[in-house]
Amino acid sequence: MAMQAEGARGPDAESGPGIGAPEDTSGLVDRRIDVAVTAAVLAFAIAVILTSGGLRQGSIPDPIGPGGWPRLLGGVLAAVAAVLIVRRLANWRGAAGHLVPGDGGKDDAPSIPSSGLRPYFLLAVGIGWLAGVSSAGFVITTFAASLASVALMRVRVWTKLFLTPFVFTVGIWALFGQVFGVRLPAGPIERFLQDILPFLR
């Protein structure tokens, strides 16, 4: 799988450095994904050019217009992306495998297993917080998100896994809700606390 080619071995595969550690692939990227990312940039640029063609001039016409700047940006971006793709494809046969030197992107630390899937799970936690905070309330959702994200980092000591997110949630609720005065979404816990402690917002 593409994630495997990046040096990822999944969240369960981290047995510590030096124990069946994979070949050090830091500094190398999968050229197929590199081309795919650049192709996505090219597609974005073309979409900008095509969409800006349909923009109407407003009541105050100016020489550049609403579509001028987007078309310029889209055109330059498309040209740059096309050159990058052509360059990569021109050297395709020359490379020994699909892992090639990166273009200075941030590398993983060498000789330490990395998980290509964990960032997606963490994004899912963020999306879960976003989706759930209005209905379940700030306290429950933030605690759940903190717990889930700490658990994804393979923390299994119960004090760190449960106590730290709990203390963190209470602290951040107090800081943002009470000190900064931010109106945090209220859920069952907040409503219960407001019933018994009316001075709480």
Added chain:
Amino acid sequence: MEMMLTSLTEGVSILTRPEVLLFLAVGVVWGSFCGALPGVGSGVAIGVMVPLTFTMEPVVAVPFLVSISVANSFGNGLPAAILGIPGGAAGVLTAIEGFTLTKRGQGGLAVGTNWYACVFGQMISIPFFLLLVVPLSGIAYVFLSPELTALYALGLAALVSLTGRNILKGIAAAIIGLSIGLIGPDPVSAVSRFTFGFWELKRGIPTIPAVLGLVTISELLRSMRQVFDWRVMMETSQTATKFPGFRAMRRSTRSVLTGSLIGTLIGAIPGMSGAAAAVMSYNQAKLTSKTPEEFGNGSIEGLAANESAGNAAQAGEMIPTLGLGIPGSDSMVLVLGALMLQGFVPGPLMMRAAPELLYATVSGLLGAALMLMLFGWQLGKLMLLITKIDRSVVLPLALVTTLVGVFAVRQSLFDVGVTLFFGFIGYYMLRYGFPVVAAAVAAVLGAGFESNLRQGILLMDSDPVKFLSRPWTAGILFVALLLLIYGTIGTIRMIRRDRQLVEDAAARRQSSR
């Protein structure tokens, strides 16, 4: 000169009042704490404290609010240098230089340089502020859209130093950042662009959530690919949390001096942010450095240039705020609001009618710098202790804190969605060599560039010659062009040199097998 001396002496005399010193200390601690929280800028930090100023005298209230703004800028740099997580847009370059130092076991040097640049950058900006407050207030009348366009172009030209190893990917990243400003209302005709029927996009993409997503969330996601103890990667030496000494930071003095001047000048222009000043200062330092190859690899000159300009911009923002009654940033809106509640009338005559406001501002800037000098290092050292806590707990909680911080700005879940989306984009950009820093800075500058360009052309009756022949516009654009050419040549040379070093190293490994 007489005004400068009078303002300084009156400002110092205000500092002898115990209540002023107390509130300065509170303001510095509070401002630093808020600055260190991602998404919580000086707007929130000052906003929370404005009600406290209702019962204060103006000569106590103004230094208090100014100290929060100054310390917020200092606080922004701390998580950037220690964790690679900028507290705001201006901390992006500090995250690159400072965090590299921290990973090398030189966290003390990173935090120390941040402290040195903030404190001395702030102090140096005070005389510049006093010398320039009257003339620059006058220039702000002359600076119309064409001149602002030129300044934004200067900022965009500075991006050439942020393109990384692949200059084409750097250009692509910058354009992606500029594209963020395309979404929403057209700056001239208010026609909706690229909203695709979504009402949330009709107001445009909020810049700060997008920048935090690109820089902070992406870095956190990338960092959390791996699970390890900090101390495996960061050398735990005695020097890691020790004050590095002034000798070690002496190299950055020139960057601090020029950064202070650039920050004061750029900060004085309404609409130009501390982030823009920081980028220009960084670029200038790189172009004139004897060791430009260190930039991007833990350069204390780069770190100092960035931080000193960002801090000096606080003094710069006071110039249009006090001199013209035009607030230079969201925090200055709140400061001006607090002054109005105290009975002052904002406008060009405010300083003439109430010169004590100028003296109080000087005392705030000077007092905050002195407070940071006294215990700024201790505040920074407290943050360095975070590296002794389990990384597997700190990073996930930093992720959640960023999301909550973004929500707190406008109490908008849409902003959190924007942050997550750009975090996803930024993650791929980081992994495949598209520099997110260039995208983030372009996002900050892009909307201002287009709106001023098009409004400027309309102002000049659609005549480009009239637009370009304005003296300040032509001068600044010429400097921007020189910067672009010189910066591009320098970047290409550095890329070729790096490539040669990598090829030589590979050839040596091959021959030794």
